[in-house]
Amino acid sequence: MIKDETTGQGLSDALADALRLHQAGNLAGAESLYVRILAADPECADALHLLGLIAYQRGDNMQAVEYIEKAVAINPSVSIYHNNLGSAFMNLEETDKAARCFRTAIHLNPDYVEAYNNMGNVLRRQGENKKALQQYMKAIELKPDYVPAVNNLANLLKGEGRLDEAIVHYRRAIGLQPDIAETHFNLGNALKETGDLQEAEEYYRNAISINPDFAEAHNNLANILKKQRKYDEASAHYHKAVSINPDFADAYANLGDTCREQGAFKEAVRHCRKAIGLNPDSEQAYINLGNTFLDKGDLQKAEEQYNKAIALKPDSADAHYNRGLVLLMKGEFEEGWKEYKWRFKSAEISGDIGYRGTEIPEWDGSPLNGRTVLISSEQGAGDHIQFVRYIPLVKAAGGRVIYECSRSLIRLFENFKGIDVLSESPYDHGRGGKPDVCISLLNLPAVFGTTIDRIPADIPYLSVDRYAAEQWKHRINSRAFKVGLVWAGNPEHRNDRNRSCRLRDFEPLAALPGIEFFSLQKGVTGDSPPASLHLVDITKYLGDFHDTAAVIENLDLVISVDTAVAHLAGALGRPVWTLLPFVPDWRWMLKREDTPWYPTMRLFRQERHGEWAPVMKKVAGELEKICKLKGAQDE
Numbered sequence: 001m002i003k004d005e006t007t008g009q010g011l012s013d014a015l016a017d018a019l020r021l022h023q024a025g026n027l028a029g030a031e032s033l034y035v036r037i038l039a040a041d042p043e044c045a046d047a048l049h050l051l052g053l054i055a056y057q058r059g060d061n062m063q064a065v066e067y068i069e070k071a072v073a074i075n076p077s078v079s080i081y082h083n084n085l086g087s088a089f090m091n092l093e094e095t096d097k098a099a100r101c102f103r104t105a106i107h108l109n110p111d112y113v114e115a116y117n118n119m120g121n122v123l124r125r126q127g128e129n130k131k132a133l134q135q136y137m138k139a140i141e142l143k144p145d146y147v148p149a150v151n152n153l154a155n156l157l158k159g160e161g162r163l164d165e166a167i168v169h170y171r172r173a174i175g176l177q178p179d180i181a182e183t184h185f186n187l188g189n190a191l192k193e194t195g196d197l198q199e200a201e202e203y204y205r206n207a208i209s210i211n212p213d214f215a216e217a218h219n220n221l222a223n224i225l226k227k228q229r230k231y232d233e234a235s236a237h238y239h240k241a242v243s244i245n246p247d248f249a250d251a252y253a254n255l256g257d258t259c260r261e262q263g264a265f266k267e268a269v270r271h272c273r274k275a276i277g278l279n280p281d282s283e284q285a286y287i288n289l290g291n292t293f294l295d296k297g298d299l300q301k302a303e304e305q306y307n308k309a310i311a312l313k314p315d316s317a318d319a320h321y322n323r324g325l326v327l328l329m330k331g332e333f334e335e336g337w338k339e340y341k342w343r344f345k346s347a348e349i350s351g352d353i354g355y356r357g358t359e360i361p362e363w364d365g366s367p368l369n370g371r372t373v374l375i376s377s378e379q380g381a382g383d384h385i386q387f388v389r390y391i392p393l394v395k396a397a398g399g400r401v402i403y404e405c406s407r408s409l410i411r412l413f414e415n416f417k418g419i420d421v422l423s424e425s426p427y428d429h430g431r432g433g434k435p436d437v438c439i440s441l442l443n444l445p446a447v448f449g450t451t452i453d454r455i456p457a458d459i460p461y462l463s464v465d466r467y468a469a470e471q472w473k474h475r476i477n478s479r480a481f482k483v484g485l486v487w488a489g490n491p492e493h494r495n496d497r498n499r500s501c502r503l504r505d506f507e508p509l510a511a512l513p514g515i516e517f518f519s520l521q522k523g524v525t526g527d528s529p530p531a532s533l534h535l536v537d538i539t540k541y542l543g544d545f546h547d548t549a550a551v552i553e554n555l556d557l558v559i560s561v562d563t564a565v566a567h568l569a570g571a572l573g574r575p576v577w578t579l580l581p582f583v584p585d586w587r588w589m590l591k592r593e594d595t596p597w598y599p600t601m602r603l604f605r606q607e608r609h610g611e612w613a614p615v616m617k618k619v620a621g622e623l624e625k626i627c628k629l630k631g632a633q634d635e
Helices: 013-023 027-040 045-057 061-074 079-091 095-108 113-125 129-142 147-159 163-176 181-194 197-210 215-227 231-244 249-261 265-278 283-296 299-312 317-329 333-345 347-352 381-395 407-413 441-447 466-475 503-510 545-552 564-571 613-634
Strands: 372-376 400-405 421-424 437-440 481-486 515-519 535-537 557-561 576-580 601-605
Touching (some): 013 045, 027 045, 061 079, 079 095, 079 113, 095 113, 113 129, 113 147, 147 163, 181 215, 215 231, 215 249, 249 283, 265 283, 283 299, 299 317, 317 333, 333 347, 333 441, 372 381, 372 441, 381 400, 381 407, 381 564, 407 421, 466 545, 481 564, 481 613, 503 515, 545 564, 557 564, 557 613, 564 576, 564 601, 576 613, 601 613
Parallel strands (some): 372 400, 481 557, 515 535
C-alpha cells in the first residue's frame, strides 16, 4: 500500500501545509497546494510524489505512475518513491515493473518492512510462492507485529492447502489487531475448509460484528447455516448480502439453492436466474438451477443447465457429477458411470461421502495376477450392501481382496465369498499388508461395464447365521402377517429431508387386520406411532446389521423408505416395499415399480413432491390384498 510519507528534506511551509491537508483527507485542498508548489519549483520531488499518491488514492494508477516516475528521476535515492511506484504498477498488473521497484526500495533501505511485504505480494501474484513466503517472513522478522505481512503469509499458506499453518498465523494477526474484519473472515474460510464449521461460523460473525456491511461474510456465514439446515437464518444473511451488494451473483445463487432445499422451487429458479443475469459465467449458478430442475423432476432442463456449466468450466466436478446422476436415473449407465466418478474431485461431495485420497494406484479392472486390491469404502451402509455383490467379480480377476467397511457391517460380511481380508474402515495396512492397487466400491459397476441388463443380481447374495435367525423365529413367533417398518434414514444424508417420512404417515396401515408391525428403525427420530398402530419395538436388541438381517429372515415383508434396511432385505432376497420420494436416488431410476438391483423389491413412488399420503394409501391397499390372500390360504 502507498504510504503518505515524504523524505522530510527541504520541506517549505507550503509543502508542510499541503501535507497536513493530505493527511486530514482533504485531497482537493492538498492537490491544489502541490500544484502551486510545482509551479514555483517544477523540480520538487516530494510534491510530485505526493501528487502521485493522491492519484493512486483516487484509483488513477496511470497518473500516479507518471507523477512518481518524475519524482524518481529527480531523486532516485528515496526508497519510499520506489515502493509507492511499485504499488501503482501492481494495480496496473505490471508485475515485472512492480518487482523492480520493490527490489530497489529494499536495496536503498534493507530494513524497509512494507517493501518486503509488497515484494511478497508481487511474487505471489507471479506464482513464486516459495520466494514470496521468504519476503513475508523477512518483513515479520524485522517487525513481528506487522499485521499485513502476518495476514498475507496466512493467505499464502491457505492457498497452498497448508490450512493448519495458515490458521496459526490468522490467529496471530487477530491477536495483534483484533478489529480487522477481513482477518476474521479469512480465518473463518480456513476453518471451514478444515471442516470446523462451528468455529468458522464464530469468526464470520466476528467479521460482521466489526463490519456489518461485509457482504462476503454474510454470504459465507449463510453457507454454513444452510449446511446446518438453519434455512431461515441463512436466507436472512443471503438477503443482507445482496442488499449490501445488489450485484452479488454468488449470494443470489446460494439463496436459490436454499429455496430449493426448502422445496420453494419457483423462488429458487428466480434467484438462480438472477445470479446468471448478473454473472453469465458463473457455472455454480447453472449447477444450482440444474439442481432445482432435478428436484422438480424435469431431468431434461436439469441436464441442459449442467451442460452449460460444463461448457463454461469443463473441469467442473459438481456439474459432471450431477449430470451423472441424471444419466444414471435415466438408465444411461455407460456414460453415467463416467460422470459419476467426478464425485471425488468435488470438495463438498467427496467430503460428504467420506472419500479419502490415496497414493495407491487405481485398479482398472485388468487381471490382478496375484496382486492385492483394496476396495475402499464410501457413502452409507446401503451402498455397501448394494455393491458388495461385485466383490466375487473382483476376486475372479485373480488376486487377493481386502474390503473395508463400517463396523456395523463386519458380521454381515465376514463370510462373504471373495473377501480375503475384511477390515473396518479406514483400512490399517498393518493387518493385511499394503495393497498393490485400490478401487472405490462404487466405481466397480463402471469397471465391470454395468448396464441395466448386466447387473449382477444373484439373489440372495447375503445370508445370516442360522442360529441367529432361529433365535428370532422363536422371539417373534406369530400367526399374524409380520411386517417390519422403517420410516427415516440417516439425518446427515444429503437428501434425507425428501426420502424420510414420519411414523404417523403409516396410519392408513393401522386398520388392517391380521398384521403385526415391528420397528426396525434405528436411531432416535422423535416420532411416536399413531394410537391405532400397534408397533412392536425390537430395536434395542439390534446391535448391527447382522442382527437386523436375522429379524428380516423371519418377517413376511419389510416396508421401508430408501435406507440401508431396504437394501438389506433386497440382498437377502426377502420381500421388501421401498417408499420413494418424488425424485428418488439415481439407482431407482424413473416410473418403474420394480428394480433390476433387487428382484424381490417393489417400489412405491410419490406422485407429487413431499406427498406421502397417496403412497401410504396405495401401500395399504396392496397390503390388504396380501393379507386377504393369506387369510384365504390359512382357511
